[in-house]
Amino acid sequence: MKILSLFAAIILAACGQTGQNEVSYPILAAGIADATVAVGDWTIVLTRADVGIGPIYFCAASGASLDLCPHAVQEFTHDALIDGLDPTPQSLGQVTGVSGSLRSTKYDLGISWPLTSSNVVPSASAPEGHSVFLAGRATRGTDSFEFTAEIDIEPSYQGAYAILGQRVDVAVADSNARLLVRVAPDQWLARLNFDSLFAMGASPVRIADGYAALEDGSVDPRQAARNALVLAITNTQKPDFEWTTGE
Amino acid sequence: MRTRAHERIVRASLILATPGLVDLMDWFERQLARAVCLVFILACAVSASAQDTASGITPHAVVSRVDAVYPPDAMRERREGTVTLLVDIDASGAVTSATVDGDAASDLADAARVAVLQWRFTAARRGDAAVASRIRVPITFALPAATASESVSEPEPESESESESESVSESESVSESESVSESESESAPGSEAAPLEVTVRGSRPPASRSTSDLTLDHEALNAAPHDSVASQLASAPGIYVSRFEGDAVAHEIYLRGFNAEHGQDMELTLNGNIPINQLSHLHGQGYADMNFIIPEVVRSLRVVEGVYDPRQGDFAVAGSVDFELGVHDRGYQLRSTYGSFNTFRQLLIVAPEDEADDTFGAVQFRSSDGFGENRGSLSGGAIAQYGFDLPSQFRGRVHLAAYGARAGIAGVLRRDDINAGRVGFYSSYDDPSANAQSALATRAQLALSIERRAPRGARTTIGLWMMFAGFHSRENFSGYTQRSRTMTDWVGRGDLNEQINNDFSLGASFTHRTRRYRPWSAVTGDLAFGLSFRTSHVDQSQNLLQVPQNQTWDQRIDATIQASDIGAYVDTDWNFTRYVHLRGGVRADMLHFDVDDRLGNFIPQFRPESYVQGFRRTALGFAVGPRVTLELAPVSFLRVLFSYGQGFRSPQARQLEEGESAPFARVHSMEAGLRFAPDEGKRVTVTTAVYGTTLSYDVAFDAADGRLERIGPTTRVGFVASVIGRPWDWLYLSSSITTVHATLDGPPPATADNPAPPYVSGQLLPYVPPVVVRVDAGAKHQLATIADEPLVGRLGLGFSYLSSRPLPYGAFSNSVALLDASVSVRYGFLEIGVDAYNLFDAQYAASEYSFVSNWQTSTYPSLVPARHVGAGAPLTMMLNVGVTL
Structure with a gap:
């Protein structure tokens, strides 16, 4: 039997390959180095910026929608917590899959809606059960207030993912690679209206979903801030995926 | 055979008719030829009948016959041969024994005996009385005409006369057929009748198309x-x-x-x-x-x-x-199987012995x-x-x-x-x-x-x-x-x-x-x-x-x-x-x-x-391809x-x-x-x-x-x-x-x-x-x-x-x-x-x-x-x- 197996192995080895190889390489995450950011007249010092992430799927299709990415080339099928204020690479685990070109990704941010579940499910790594949890202090001269932001970014419907079709462009040929996920919580704050938040007169101000409109019909500043953060996290300042050759 | 011979005469007569004559003459010639032929056939038939009954004996006739099976080993080893059996038939037409005339120790002989023992005849008669008889039955085991895949020996196309017997003897399935119709038999008990010749043909495998x-x-x-x-x-x-x-x-x-x-x-x-x-x-x-x-x-x-x-x-x-x-394997087979995982199988095969292999x-x-x-x-x-x-x-x-x-x-x-x-x-x-x-x-x-x-x-x-x-x-x-x-x-x-x-x-x-x-x-x-x-x-x-x-x-x-x-x-x-x-x-x-x-x-x-x-849609296409083997x-x-x-x-x-x-x-x-x-x-x-x-x-x-x-x-x-x-x-x-x-x-x-x-x-x-x-x-x-x-x-x-x-x-x-x-x-x-x-x-x-x-x-x-x-x-x-x- 060993002789036959050896013979078969020789033939296999001598005669070709299957076109794709199994790959496994580390995925790491990094936040920002400077927790201080200026937004208008306000100086914001973030004291906490936790981001839940995973699972992450990398697809051959250009737009990783549900229909166009029924199967992935590589994936990170876990959830993890990223400290957005730590610029040093934080190990999240391993990306596994097969070699090939990656053109788009889809992933969840701390909250998933599995195909077989009727409700969304926060992951074990989700900060305070949310996708993103921010805390900090805003200062303008002598004005100052603390704030927290509890951001939930849920998949739109059952079996979907929070982020669909984010473009990437890389070909991973083997396991000699490394993926770094960068989050930029400072940039998420760029469109927040700290004046209106300060006008609420509270400290800390809790930015979250679910605030009703004000009596004059305008959007509650906390709700508006939450919406601005969601827009930044899911559209303008999405987490960035950066592949490098491993050391 | 006599019928076929006369048919050939008819065909020959028809061919001899000059096609250029007027229709009437043509018709007349054809009818004349047919008439001559019919007379000849009748004469032959009467003659044969007279021969059959010359001694007052009515010969036996085959009622049912079981095909002999060409032994697989013999076919594989390309062995041919003729086995002559002395077959004793009692007054009822049943075969009481079949002994091999000559070397009996061969699988060909066994196959011949097994088959003939299952035959049934009408009894031979002397006058109105049924009598026992013995006949000689040569059974020839012959391989099919050789093809290139079977043998390097060049197959020889048979002559026209050979082809007549070939036509009834060659069978792709292993089967048996008479190449010569029954002739007279000896009626006296213990005496030997004229042979009833039988040829068993092995199957002709399809021509090989590749080594595989x-x-x-x-x-x-x-x-x-x-x-x-x-x-x-x-x-x-x-x-x-x-x-x-x-x-x-x-x-x-x-x-x-x-x-x-x-x-x-x-x-x-x-x-x-x-x-x-x-x-x-x-x-x-x-x-x-x-x-x-x-x-x-x-x-x-x-x-x-x-x-x-x-x-x-x-x-x-x-x-x-x-x-x-x-x-x-002819006969009745009942097979029961039981084993692992409470698996049970019951099989019944009915393969009548007097039928060919493909009947079951x-x-x-x-x-x-x-x-x-x-x-x-x-x-x-x-x-x-x-x-x-x-x-x-x-x-x-x-x-x-x-x-x-x-x-x-x-x-x-x-x-x-x-x-x-x-x-x-x-x-x-x-x-x-x-x-x-x-x-x-x-x-x-x-x-x-x-x-x-x-x-x-x-x-x-x-x-x-x-x-x-x-x-x-x-x-x-x-x-x-x-x-x-x-x-x-x-x-x-x-x-x-x-x-x-x-x-x-x-x-x-x-x-x-x-x-x-x-x-x-x-x-x-x-x-x-x-x-x-x-x-x-x-x-x-x-x-x-x-x-x-x-x-x-x-x-x-x-x-x-x-x-x-x-x-x-x-x-x-x-x-x-x-x-x-x-x-x-x-x-x-x-x-x-x-x-x-x-x-x-x-x-x-x-x-x-x-x-x-x-x-709703329709489609049609052709696929054409050659295949060739040297x-x-x-x-x-x-x-x-x-x-x-x-x-x-x-x-x-x-x-x-x-x-x-x-x-x-x-x-x-x-x-x-x-x-x-x-x-x-x-x-x-x-x-x-x-x-x-x-x-x-x-x-x-x-x-x-x-x-x-x-x-x-x-x-x-x-x-x-x-x-x-x-x-x-x-x-x-x-x-x-x-x-x-x-x-x-x-x-x-x-x-x-x-x-x-x-x-x-x-x-x-x-x-x-x-x-x-x-x-x-x-x-x-x-x-x-x-x-x-x-x-x-x-x-x-x-x-x-x-x-x-x-x-x-x-x-x-x-x-x-x-x-x-x-x-x-x-x-x-x-x-x-x-x-x-x-x-x-x-x-x-x-x-x-x-x-x-x-x-x-x-x-x-x-x-x-x-x-x-x-x-x-x-x-x-x-x-x-x-x-x-």
Whole structure:
């Protein structure tokens, strides 16, 4: 039997390959180095910026929608917590899959809606059960207030993912690679209206979903801030995926 | 004979009539000739009658006659001879004894005696009194006219007079016919009558089309234990069969680098003209369920690996297999089998001793709990055939078969779940959708064939057949990954894929082979033509079901297909001296498809309806391809064969576009080989060959939809070597090794979800085993004699090795090595034996796949295709008790 197996192995080895190889390489995450950011007249010092992430799927299709990415080339099928204020690479685990070109990704941010579940499910790594949890202090001269932001970014419907079709462009040929996920919580704050938040007169101000409109019909500043953060996290300042050759 | 002679005179007289005379004279001459002829016939008849009754004796006449069987060993060893029997007939016409006049110690003599002892006569009469008599019956065992594949000796075309006897004596099936009609007999008891001459002809094997064109006879098929007809195929070099989907689904076949799935690349036929493959079957194009065939009634099977015979039609991409049904051991056989997993099988075969091999009835019933969860099965079927002689050397055969089976399906399991202990190898996922998997198969068919053997090898056949095959499966390959197309918010209800395929087909075939011509002294040959027709009406649907009520939560396919195939071929077989033989011809097929795709032009939920859903389309296409074989026989023990052919596989009808010219998958097949057979292969035959095959587009299994999808053009090159030996008369050995290097020649078709599929030159084809090894061994020996009855023992071994197979996405399967064994003893009418399958209890995967599934065994589903396995059966022991009367 060993002789036959050896013979078969020789033939296999001598005669070709299957076109794709199994790959496994580390995925790491990094936040920002400077927790201080200026937004208008306000100086914001973030004291906490936790981001839940995973699972992450990398697809051959250009737009990783549900229909166009029924199967992935590589994936990170876990959830993890990223400290957005730590610029040093934080190990999240391993990306596994097969070699090939990656053109788009889809992933969840701390909250998933599995195909077989009727409700969304926060992951074990989700900060305070949310996708993103921010805390900090805003200062303008002598004005100052603390704030927290509890951001939930849920998949739109059952079996979907929070982020669909984010473009990437890389070909991973083997396991000699490394993926770094960068989050930029400072940039998420760029469109927040700290004046209106300060006008609420509270400290800390809790930015979250679910605030009703004000009596004059305008959007509650906390709700508006939450919406601005969601827009930044899911559209303008999405987490960035950066592949490098491993050391 | 006298009648034929006078017919010739009539014909001669008619030919002599001058065609230029006026009609009246012409008519007069013809009538005169006929009159003269009639008078002559009457005179001869009166004369014969006078001779018969000259001594006052009315001779005996045959009432019923049992065909002598040409002993297989004698046929294989090409032994001929005449056995003369002295047959004593009592006053009632019964044969009381048959003694051999001369050397009695031969299997030919035994075969002759066994047959003649079953004959019945009218009694000879002296006046009104019946009297006993003795007659002399010479029975000649003669091989068919030699062909290049049988012998290097040049076949000599018979003279016209010889052809008359040839016409009645040559029979492709092992049969017997009189070459001379009965003449007078000696009436006095104890005296000898004039001979009643009988010739037994062995079958003429089909002309060899390649080194890998072989026929597995009864001995080869029964050397190793086989629990199904499909497993018998594995005795042919390079073929491996497996099945994980239970007893009601067709086997998967691997041959020479082709994963023929359920038959997509292998043309399977029964009795030469009844197709087993089904057109545009939902579970796989060319789906061929052989389970309806009862293994014990397979007399032989011919395997042509490659496409070199113009008779090979649709699906003959990797090759073709034809099952010839017949029961060699005549009588009544009752066989009961019981063994592992509460498996029980009951078989009854009725093979009347006074009928030929192709006449029999067989019925079987089988039940089993299966070797793991959700693997129980129940099946039953019957096959009956009746062969009958007709006047003018016609012979007919009616074939009937009916079969039904239902079985649970455990389904495939993720390898990582097995390795992590989340599910047992022989288990099923603990999930209601997984446990709802099952299959139901039914088949009923009726066929009629008539053939006529004409002088000097000419042969004409016509066949008609009709078949209904039903298939209903519920399988969940992928767990929970699907979303309803109809209602997009219906998700996560389980991917239990229901497939229903009901096929009603009928067809006909006509073949004619001319007599053997000899245009020059060293050149002989014949010409053959063939026509075939089949039309199939297929209703098929595919739905997603939600357990436990099996509610339909999505519709995927709802179609009716009308498909027809008209095929024609011309074939020639010429010998240029005894050293060079050239065979070949052309085959053309026209296929027509009419598809009513009721879910075509699908209207998504978000789009307002502006038309009636559905898409009807038609397509028609031609496939034409030559096949040619050059055979050189430089010395008597060596043959060198070069073969080339083009074949095709018809498309899956639902994938055709309107007006598309039916894009057949075209195969180019070539082979060069040697056949070394010293002493005419009596003790050993060694064959080696190199082969190559290219396919214009190949298909692979898509688990999400449970069907085959295109993957692109492919090439296979390989080497095969086999040895068949009979070192002693009691021992049969066969071994083979087949290697293949199967590659994808271009990237798979781009799709929206993968616009640039990864591809590297020389990429290995998934699922193809690079090495297949098979060994069969059978020993049969008389162990002792007890009370004048022999005690015969049998031992059989079958070994299969399948090397590691490449899987999609860089994975490789484990290799498979299986040993089967059987042992039995027979004493008189009783036979007891034990069969052991997978003797070493190897845990192996009958099938392996790589695809995406979600069985909720991890927090987050993996979307990277993962290895899945379908378990093969563990050690299975079966006790057989058989009674033959």
